[in-house]
Amino acid sequence: MSISIYTTPTCGFCRQAKAYLKRRGMPFAEFDVSRDPQKAAEMVQVSGQRGVPVILIDGQLVLGFNEPMIAQLLDQRAVRPPRLGVSIADSSRIAERKASSLPHGAYVGKVNPGSSSALAGVRPGDVIIQLAGQAIHSDQDVHRVSADIRYDHDVDIVVWRNGQTIGMRVRF
């Protein structure tokens, strides 16, 4: 995550905004627009105003110390891990029900359109047998492994599809 904050050293809300980011443990780049004409021009261009603070969180513009909005942007990115975007079930249970032979893994029942998995090419009916280099024996394994996935990282996924093993790269 990249956070920039345009400030003046004289502004109380700038101080509060910086204190808030520190409290949340978020590193940020600070630009003192009263001393840096280039950054000052950039701030006016980006924000359309000369009031500070102006905060950019991954390109998202926050005008002033809008704490609820900053909290929301940070929460969206930092706290909630990225999602695969699939509905999964234990493949052995599905195999039993369908009376067919499936490898041990996580059976993909549904792929959310536009999700990371959909973009990577995961399809309903696939059985996830490997994720991020770890063997997947059940749906529980997917939940466990995907909790460690972070945004802006590629993760390799291996699925079984009609007897074939297919590797794909999922972008989060």
Place this chain on the structure above:
Amino acid sequence: MSGEMQADPRDVERARQRPEAWMLYQRLKREGEAAGYDLNPDVEFVLDLMDGLLTNEGRYGYGSCPCRLADGTRDRDLDIICPCDYRDPDLDEYGACYCALYVSEEIALGHKQAEAVPERRAPRAAGHAGKAPEEPEGFTRSGMPIWRCKVCGYLCARPQPPLKCPICKADRDRFERFP
């Protein structure tokens, strides 16, 4: 300190540690109260803003808003010299001015917290205040123009605004034509 009232020991300490900021704070508080304005009840926050105003005063020659990027020329910064032209509408709408030096009574009494105020000043707006537009309105029946001090609200009818506001000592260019 005066002997009439028991001074808060924290205030005594603040006055000792930050004498200039403290004096400016006391003056703005006094003037504000006289003109019906409340300052932010968070004294440390306000003293930081006082430092900001003093810094800008030293840097530009006038106390422009501590939370706005000043142009550096008085003409172009007239509208953001504290108290800025946007104080009253922002107080009405958001209960605080942009930098939260001036706040509503509700916030002053601690019933509500000051929150971020959206910037209402247009990005290129500069110096549009102060220049008196020659409109037919705003004259007394005797034909004298009426001037309003934007700092304290003082009204007077005379050919030009006074060099200094007799009430709050604001400079002539802080006056506007009224209504």
